[in-house]
Amino acid sequence: MSDVLEALRAWVDAGWLREVDYAFAAFIAAEAPDAPGRLLLAAALASHQLGRGHVCLDLAALASDAGETLALPPDDEVDTLEPAQGLLREVGSTSLREWRAVLTQQHLVAAGEGATPLVLAGTRLYLRRYWQHEQSVRKALQARLVSDDGAASPPRLRGALDLLFPGSGEGPDWQKVACALATRSRFAVVTGGPGTGKTTTVVKLLALLQHIAARGADGGARRLRIRLAAPTGKAAARLNDSISRAVDALPLAQLGSPELMRAAIPSQVETVHRLLGSSPMRRGFRHDEHNPLPLDVLVLDEASMVGLEAMAALVAALPPRARLILLGDKDQLASVEAGGLLGELCRRADGGHFLPETARWVLDATGEVVPPALVDKNGEPLDQAVVMLRRSHRFDSKSGIGQLADAVNAGDVAQVRRLREQGREGVAWRELATDAALRPLVLDGGEPDGRVGLRHYLEVVQAQRPAAEAGPEAFEAWAANVLAAYSRFQLLCAVRRGPHGVERMNERVAQLLHREGLLPASQGWYCGRPVMVTANDYSLGLMNGDVGVTLELPGPDERGVLRVAFPSGEGRVRWVLPSRLQSVETVFAMTVHKSQGSEFEHVALLLPERDSRVLTRELVYTGITRARRWFTVAGSAGLLEVAVQRPTRRSGGLLLRSDEQAHQLGP
Numbered sequence: 001m002s003d004v005l006e007a008l009r010a011w012v013d014a015g016w017l018r019e020v021d022y023a024f025a026a027f028i029a030a031e032a033p034d035a036p037g038r039l040l041l042a043a044a045l046a047s048h049q050l051g052r053g054h055v056c057l058d059l060a061a062l063a064s065d066a067g068e069t070l071a072l073p074p075d076d077e078v079d080t081l082e083p084a085q086g087l088l089r090e091v092g093s094t095s096l097r098e099w100r101a102v103l104t105q106q107h108l109v110a111a112g113e114g115a116t117p118l119v120l121a122g123t124r125l126y127l128r129r130y131w132q133h134e135q136s137v138r139k140a141l142q143a144r145l146v147s148d149d150g151a152a153s154p155p156r157l158r159g160a161l162d163l164l165f166p167g168s169g170e171g172p173d174w175q176k177v178a179c180a181l182a183t184r185s186r187f188a189v190v191t192g193g194p195g196t197g198k199t200t201t202v203v204k205l206l207a208l209l210q211h212i213a214a215r216g217a218d219g220g221a222r223r224l225r226i227r228l229a230a231p232t233g234k235a236a237a238r239l240n241d242s243i244s245r246a247v248d249a250l251p252l253a254q255l256g257s258p259e260l261m262r263a264a265i266p267s268q269v270e271t272v273h274r275l276l277g278s279s280p281m282r283r284g285f286r287h288d289e290h291n292p293l294p295l296d297v298l299v300l301d302e303a304s305m306v307g308l309e310a311m312a313a314l315v316a317a318l319p320p321r322a323r324l325i326l327l328g329d330k331d332q333l334a335s336v337e338a339g340g341l342l343g344e345l346c347r348r349a350d351g352g353h354f355l356p357e358t359a360r361w362v363l364d365a366t367g368e369v370v371p372p373a374l375v376d377k378n379g380e381p382l383d384q385a386v387v388m389l390r391r392s393h394r395f396d397s398k399s400g401i402g403q404l405a406d407a408v409n410a411g412d413v414a415q416v417r418r419l420r421e422q423g424r425e426g427v428a429w430r431e432l433a434t435d436a437a438l439r440p441l442v443l444d445g446g447e448p449d450g451r452v453g454l455r456h457y458l459e460v461v462q463a464q465r466p467a468a469e470a471g472p473e474a475f476e477a478w479a480a481n482v483l484a485a486y487s488r489f490q491l492l493c494a495v496r497r498g499p500h501g502v503e504r505m506n507e508r509v510a511q512l513l514h515r516e517g518l519l520p521a522s523q524g525w526y527c528g529r530p531v532m533v534t535a536n537d538y539s540l541g542l543m544n545g546d547v548g549v550t551l552e553l554p555g556p557d558e559r560g561v562l563r564v565a566f567p568s569g570e571g572r573v574r575w576v577l578p579s580r581l582q583s584v585e586t587v588f589a590m591t592v593h594k595s596q597g598s599e600f601e602h603v604a605l606l607l608p609e610r611d612s613r614v615l616t617r618e619l620v621y622t623g624i625t626r627a628r629r630w631f632t633v634a635g636s637a638g639l640l641e642v643a644v645q646r647p648t649r650r651s652g653g654l655l656l657r658s659d660e661q662a663h664q665l666g667p
């Protein structure tokens with residue numbers, strides 16, 4: 001047994017495992033000295049998988065390909081320690097039957113409820129807390145999937161929906177269908193790529209729900225309490241803007257008093273943490289099952305970024321009758337935290353799987369015909385509550401970015417290659433071997449077609465700086481312009497390490513800009529340094545992922561003082577002293593992961609020098625869809641093709657088919 005702990009220690013030393021993974025195995029060993037070594041190993045590996053985003057360890061996958069399942073040895077490992085390799089060989093040679101045989105210790109492993117540290121459900125091994133989270137999310141969603149007894153009848157819906165969706169285009173109007181279906185049960189998912197109208201749809205849905213409630217369909221006229229949430233501050237700020245715009249554009253007049261309706265649809269979006277009432281002083285949230293959130297409808301945007309733990313906290317704090325509506329792009333990278341919930345919930349969204357009775361109901365309620373290919377007499381309850389928006393209103397069928405995103409998403413390498421060879425407007429391909437190649441891209445966007453690089457941002461920093469005697473409003477307006485200029489161009493890195501990783505790239509870019517005379521320094525704090533917050537700071541009200549720019553304000557003498565300007569909604573900025581920022585990184589380049597929930601006019605995706613497991617289809621798709629007008633692939637086109645053929649699949653059991661669930665949950 002101690003041999004295994006020793007070998008696991010070597011894995012930690014080699015950077016293969018986290019300290020916490022080792023600590024979990026050591027904890028079990030201390031609690032149960034009779035625990036077999038292989039069980040400790042499995043426990044450490046289940047914890048390791050959590051760190052990689054998987055809520056459980058899939059033993060079947062482990063037995064068939066241990067290295068791939070565990071992503072070990074890590075990509076950047078060159079010289080690996082022999083003890084680490086030895087243990088990996090042992091893991092790799094253990095069969096599923098052998099894993100199962102050691103996971104029979106009743107005081108350590110249970111098949112379900114209990115107090116054991118591990119849960120084995122089928123071939124999935126969980127740390128108990130995550131099994132519990134999965135159970136509670138599943139139960140909360142299942143309870144909401146039954147028809148809502150307060151739901152409006154199809155003819156009533158039809159009247160209101162026809163007012164909200166006056167146009168008739170080609171094929172079914174999925175936005176209208178999504179609105180209708182989302183009134184039918186207390187849980188709904190609206191998924192779609194960029195610009196497919198998720199925000200537009202949800203605003204119309206909220207107007208519809210208020211309209212129904214105001215007319216007493218569910219037992220009396222009232223106004224619904226609606227709250228809007230997003231996983232990060234940045235995503236919340238973006239949704240704030242787009243919701244306000246969508247509310248202004250609503251055809252509300254026919255639904256009743258436009259002023260009243262507008263007032264009934266909130267435009268303030270909160271982060272999930274703030275909604276739940278997190279406190280830096282204690283673990284857990286102010287709102288939970290004992291103190292539920294005072295709301296009737298909760299809309300959660302960018303749901304692909306929400307992990308299982310946060311979702312479990314959210315559903316625990318929802319009153320039983322409250323509606324939950326998830327919005328997001330199922331094809332984006334999943335959350336950094338364990339649990340690719342949205343992807344799992346939308347696994348069958350492409351195929352529809354609407355029951356024939358659902359299709360009839362949709363026809364009655366909306367006048368839209370669900371295509372026969374999307375009707376399935378074996379559809380699951382969840383399928384009836386998930387709608388995929390299929391038409392982008394941002395990228396038409398001729399848009400290079402839209403076409404590339406579609407090809408990547410479909411894993412269609414031949415099409416990706418065709419698009420590159422033929423060339424498409426808005427999409428550029430550049431090799432990126434040397435600093436000389438990096439320079440034009442970083443400074444000016446790389447192409448003579450109007451796209452911008454960082455020079456534009458730094459010119460706004462320098463040229464628009466108000467005179468020292470100008471008032472605070474002038475400096476605030478300057479900061480807002482600088483922030484807007486910053487968001488026009490973003491370098492995205494696929495990886496953290498290596499020459500094209502985000503760490504090195506930030507140094508290279510800062511040095512390059514300094515050499516060009518665009519930055520006063522390339523290290524420490526300097527005017528023009530953009531920073532990203534890397535850990536939530538509740539005392540400052542800054543969240544992980546928030547981006548600010550360092551600017552020089554007039555000081556007491558001729559030397560200025562540096563302050564970091566963060567956007568604080570509605571074009572306002574908030575100034576923070578650099579010394580108060582505990583966890584920040586320079587962000588001339590950011591990882592694709594960190595860019596989720598943001599958009600930029602021009603995005604340049606820097607591919608790593610050599611292949612890496614993290615280079616996946618979802619990563620490339622997420623990078624492309626951050627771009628509004630221009631997208632540059634910087635690096636080897638061959639690597640991009642490799643990435644496109646590497647879809648990710650998260651392990652988890654949230655969505656076992658109903659027969660499997662029945663088997664697992666008992667009668």
Ligand SMILES: Nc1ncnc2c1ncn2[C@@H]1O[C@H](COP(=O)(O)OP(=O)(O)OP(=O)(O)O)[C@@H](O)[C@H]1O
Pocket residue numbers: 175192193194195196197198199200201242246393394
């Ligand atoms: N049915 C429609 N017809 C025409 N334009 C539309 C329609 N639906 C949405 N749009 C427009 O398309 C743009 C994107 O819509 P919206 O912001 O609702 O999409 P989204 O899916 O939420 O986008 P994002 O990817 O930014 O989250 C907006 O300008 C919106 O006004």
